[in-house]
Amino acid sequence: MSELIVKNPPNALSVSxxxxxxxxxxxxxxxxxxxxxINGKAILDIxxxxxxxxxDKLDCRVERDGTNKRLVVRKYDDEDTGLxxxxxxxxxxxxxxxxxxxxxxxxxxxxxxKTLYLMDxxxxxxxxxxxxxxxxxxxxxxxQRIIDQKLSPLYVSVHATDPExxxxxxxxxxxxxxxxQIRTLADNRIGxxxxxxxxxxxxxxxxxxxxxxxxxxxxxxxxxxxAGVESAAIVPVGLTKxxxxxxxxxxxxRDYARAMIRDIDAMEKDFFKRLGTRFAWLSDExxxxxxxxxxxxxxYEEFPQLEDGIGTVRLFLENAKSFHKRLPTVSKERxxxxxxxxxxxxxxxxxxxNRLNQIENVDINVCVVKNxxxxxxxxxxxxxxxxxxxxxxxxxxxxxxxYIPNICLRDDNLFLDDYTIEGLRSETGxxxxxxxxxxxxxxxxxxxxxxxxxxxxxxxxxxxVEDSAS
Numbered sequence: 001m002s003e004l005i006v007k008n009p010p011n012a013l014s015v016s017x018x019x020x021x022x023x024x025x026x027x028x029x030x031x032x033x034x035x036x037x038i039n040g041k042a043i044l045d046i047x048x049x050x051x052x053x054x055x056d057k058l059d060c061r062v063e064r065d066g067t068n069k070r071l072v073v074r075k076y077d078d079e080d081t082g083l084x085x086x087x088x089x090x091x092x093x094x095x096x097x098x099x100x101x102x103x104x105x106x107x108x109x110x111x112x113x114k115t116l117y118l119m120d121x122x123x124x125x126x127x128x129x130x131x132x133x134x135x136x137x138x139x140x141x142x143x144q145r146i147i148d149q150k151l152s153p154l155y156v157s158v159h160a161t162d163p164e165x166x167x168x169x170x171x172x173x174x175x176x177x178x179x180x181q182i183r184t185l186a187d188n189r190i191g192x193x194x195x196x197x198x199x200x201x202x203x204x205x206x207x208x209x210x211x212x213x214x215x216x217x218x219x220x221x222x223x224x225x226x227a228g229v230e231s232a233a234i235v236p237v238g239l240t241k242x243x244x245x246x247x248x249x250x251x252x253x254r255d256y257a258r259a260m261i262r263d264i265d266a267m268e269k270d271f272f273k274r275l276g277t278r279f280a281w282l283s284d285e286x287x288x289x290x291x292x293x294x295x296x297x298x299x300y301e302e303f304p305q306l307e308d309g310i311g312t313v314r315l316f317l318e319n320a321k322s323f324h325k326r327l328p329t330v331s332k333e334r335x336x337x338x339x340x341x342x343x344x345x346x347x348x349x350x351x352x353x354n355r356l357n358q359i360e361n362v363d364i365n366v367c368v369v370k371n372x373x374x375x376x377x378x379x380x381x382x383x384x385x386x387x388x389x390x391x392x393x394x395x396x397x398x399x400x401x402x403y404i405p406n407i408c409l410r411d412d413n414l415f416l417d418d419y420t421i422e423g424l425r426s427e428t429g430x431x432x433x434x435x436x437x438x439x440x441x442x443x444x445x446x447x448x449x450x451x452x453x454x455x456x457x458x459x460x461x462x463x464x465v466e467d468s469a470s
Contacts, residue, residue, distance in 0.1 A: 009092050012036040012063065013043055013085040022082020027073040029083060030064065037061035045124055046088040051149045053081050088128060096121035096137055099171030101247045102197050107240040107376075113418050127151040130307030132195045134170060135181050143181075146190060153191035153230060155307060156182070160196070160203045161214040169203060182218055186228040192218075194232040195308055198260070200250040208234075212267060212280050221275045233305040234264065235283040241375030251377045257290035281305050284313045285380075288344045313348060320352055320439040328448060331361040335446050336399040339366045340389060340408075343379035352439065359448065367396045373417060384408045386419030390428055403435045403442065 012034040018025050035043050038052040039059050052058075058073040058081070073081060096119040099106070105119050123138055123146055125131040132155045138146075146154070156178070160166040163175035170176050182192055194215055198204055203211070211232075216222065218229040236252045243249075252260065264282055271279040278301065287294050297318055300311040341349040346368040353364040369392050371378045373385040389404070404421075406412050412434045413421055425432050435445050443449045 009090060010034050010063075011042075011044060011091050013046070013049055013090045014087070015083055016086040017084035019080075019082035019084075023073045023075040023079055024082040027060070027071045029062070029071060029073075032064070033069075034063040035060060035083070035085075036063055036068075044089070044091045046085065047124055047127070047149060047151065049083075049085075089124070093118065093120045093125070094122035094137060094142075095119055096134070098134060098136060100197075101169055101171055101202070102199055102237045102239075102249060103171075104238060104240075106246060107242050108374075109242050112416065113414070116416065123151065123154060126154045126156070130155050132157040132308070134176075135178065136170060136172070136176055143184075146185070147188040150189065152185075152189065152227060153193055154185070155193045155195065158194040158196055158211065158215065158232070160207055161211045162207065165203060165207055169197075169199070179214065179218070182215075182229060186218060186223060186225045189225075189227045191227040192229050193304060193307075194229055195305075196232060196234045197237055198234050198252070199237045200252055200256060202249075204260075209263075209267070216271055216275060216279055219275050219277075219279065231277070231304040232280045233283060233308040233310050234260075234280060234286075235308060236285050236289065238378055238380075239376040240378055243376070252286075252289055254290055257286050258292065261286055261290055261292060277301060281310045283309045284311070285309070285344060287313070288347075313345070316348065316439060320355075323440060323443065323449060324355070326449065327356075327443070328359060331359055331448060333447060334361050334363075335359075335448070336363040336401070337446060338396070338398040338402045339364060339442070340369060340384065340402060340404045341366060342369055342371065342381040342384055345381065356443070356446070356448070362446070362448070363399065364446075365397065365399065367393060367398060367402075381405055382407045383416065385417040386415040386424045387417050390424060393428065393430065398430065401431045401433060403433050403445065405437050406434045407437055409434060 015029060015031055015033045015035060018029045018031060035049070037043060037060065038049070039055065041048070041052045043049050043052065056075050058075075060071045060073060062069045062071050075081065098121070103119070105117055108116060120131065121133050121137040122131065123133050123135070123142060126133040134157045135143075158166070158178050159169045161179055163177040166178060167174055167176040185192060196203065196208065196211060198208065215229045215232050220226065220228045236257075237249055239249055239251055261282060264280055268278040268280060271277065278299070281300065284294065294313045294317065297314055300314055303311045303315070306312065306315075339349060339353060346366065350366045353366050356362050356364050369384050369388050371383060371385075371388060372391070373388050374383060393402070409415055409421065415421075415424070421432060421434055433445070435441055440449070444451050
């Protein structure tokens with residue numbers, strides 16, 4: 001799901017900034033102009049703009065105050081146009097008409113903010129932000145656009161390679177083949193990262209094995225093509241207490257997770273021999289569910305599936321380790337704080353807090369928030385609500401300052417249940433602070449170390465250890 005909403009889309013890109021003395025400035029562009037066409041091609045999003053603005057001369061159709069204008073941009077060699085826009089999308093997000101048996105949006109309560117109910121299946125968000133798409137809602141023209149504009153790689157929700165089984169998982173009446181689309185993309189040098197939302201008794205066992213083996217055959221080392229399936233992510237289905245009139249699904253438990261890790265580990269070894277990569281990775285939730293250690297750094301290779309919560313815990317640990325020896329032995333000022341986290345990563349976050357508590361004058365405790373709001377098996381930090389934070393802090397020995405990871409909020413302000421951070425502060429009377437998600441963000445906020453040198457940071461490392469919400 002996505003909350004990237006374009007209100008009243010103009011089917012054009014709205015100019016938010018014109019760089020002084022740039023090519024666009026020389027052509028007469030103004031802030032507020034709607035860029036509709038370049039050289040006769042419609043511009044509906046930033047990808048259209050980037051693809052069609054590479055020429056030295058751009059014949060632009062612009063709307064200004066309701067009137068169409070023609071502006072001609074002439075660029076010097078390698079000169080940037082000099083335009084910035086209010087949003088990457090000038091039209092509506094492409095939505096999903098599937099009825100996936102595991103869809104999280106179908107499991108949400110009523111009366112939450114409207115943007116949370118948008119079911120996106122937009123190939124542009126897949127390319128730009130790593131959102132997963134099924135490709136079942138892509139028209140022939142849009143599929144051709146992916147090829148023409150070389151939008152690679154894409155993140156594709158596969159779930160199963162068997163067309164009939166995939167159709168069932170996507171809630172469709174007809175089979176939903178995916179391999180032909182993947183092969184066509186590969187023929188045109190478009191790579192794919194695949195996702196499998198694992199639903200016990202549906203697409204596990206032999207079905208999962210078949211899916212992974214067939215996807216592996218589309219890897220470049222097997223197909224001989226220049227692009228193909230680069231990796232596969234396996235995430236457990238997430239179920240809430242709001243599954244009304246929906247198919248019965250089962251969640252993975254400790255024994256199931258251990259068996260899954262054992263089976264995938266064996267397949268990874270075979271893939272490594274044949275493909276030169278482990279190829280298939282389990283999301284971090286599996287190791288928490290199984291109560292087993294997170295694999296080491298080399299296990300994740302280049303972290304190809306970080307967008308799906310695969311390797312975030314390892315990056316968290318590596319980030320914390322990167323400054324471990326530089327932490328002070330004594331804090332000059334008294335430091336006390338409470339960290340908010342969820343059930344799944346509670347052990348990792350508590351270990352981190354205990355390490356900080358070894359510093360003299362530091363007292364950190366961790367409030368593990370149980371997700372009563374969604375219930376079911378929802379236990380990740382990104383789905384913590386203000387309602388649960390408020391109720392569970394009432395009986396917790398919280399310190400004066402409480403840190404909440406910003407992944408719980410939209411724009412560092414709005415919780416999933418429509419509380420604002422100011423509203424929660426007002427109702428609780430507590431000093432609630434929103435903080436970034438890297439371990440160094442927390443250490444810096446506590447005043448134990450100066451801000452990090454961004455060039456040395458570990459991208460994606462999170463002190464809340466966020467995982468995917470399937």
